[in-house]
Amino acid sequence: MKVTVLVRPKHGILDPQGEAVQGSLRKLGFAVGGARVGRLVDLEVEAASAQEARDQAERMCQELLANPLIESFEIEVDGA
């Protein structure tokens, strides 16, 4: 089952990478008021149901894919 995990810098946490990207985009002439840079992880998960795949991805995020001190995450299950 295809699962996509989006990891973002938590709200309120300074994201210097996002700021640099925003600055560069503005230099290119784009009217960008803010940019935050996160990470996307595409997974192929063996699971009997969409719910099971989601539960597994949730645990993966808590144990490895995100650091809860600084990052939040969102999980999308294909077709669910």
Place this chain on the structure above:
Amino acid sequence: MSGRPRIAVLVFPGSNDDRDAAWSLGALGADAELVWHAETELPQGTGAVVLPGGFSYGDYLRCGAIARFAPVLDAVREFAADGGPVLGICNGFQILCEAGLLPGVLRRNRELEFICRDVRLRVERTDTPFTLRCEQGQELTIPVKHGEGSWYADEELYDELEAGGQVVLRYAEDCNGSVGDVAGVCNAERNVFGLMPHPEHAVDPLLGSGDGALLLAALVDAARGRSLATA
């Protein structure tokens, strides 16, 4: 009984300061032994453990995030839980944070650039095995070289660490955007310590500063004490 305590210096794929650490500890009177990450036990008689700098596992995902699954880390956890002194330098600090052995996390430097220079540090606590040879408020000059050394903790955690005296070293000058200018923290039990600066690169005035020797020599003392206690 040998006067040279044994200190295990861990080697991960991508570690690159392991030999400098081992050389420095050797020069300061320890018997430093390189220990590969796949080992499941520390050498017999290990009196202290050092996690050196570098780019373990290519810094994939987040710095230190993968190294915490190395087999040798279970042995380090056990050693630390038993009160053994554990020092994490730079990438070693990142690993200890990701492993939950130290509080906080290291993030990308505020200005995004890789910082490689001598920095001035202030010793905030001398009641740890790592800073026993320093004086309260003493300034040390030790080099940093990192792209992801900006230490972060939220307000609640930071206040807790302050109250518990776990902030051991601070930058005495602007460096990388760390919360509270924190350069090094220890755990509540005070036997695990991590710092971004590299004491192993500052053990001889010929190299610009000998201040790092104060920290590493204290670690050698602690390792000797532990070897005697567990012999």
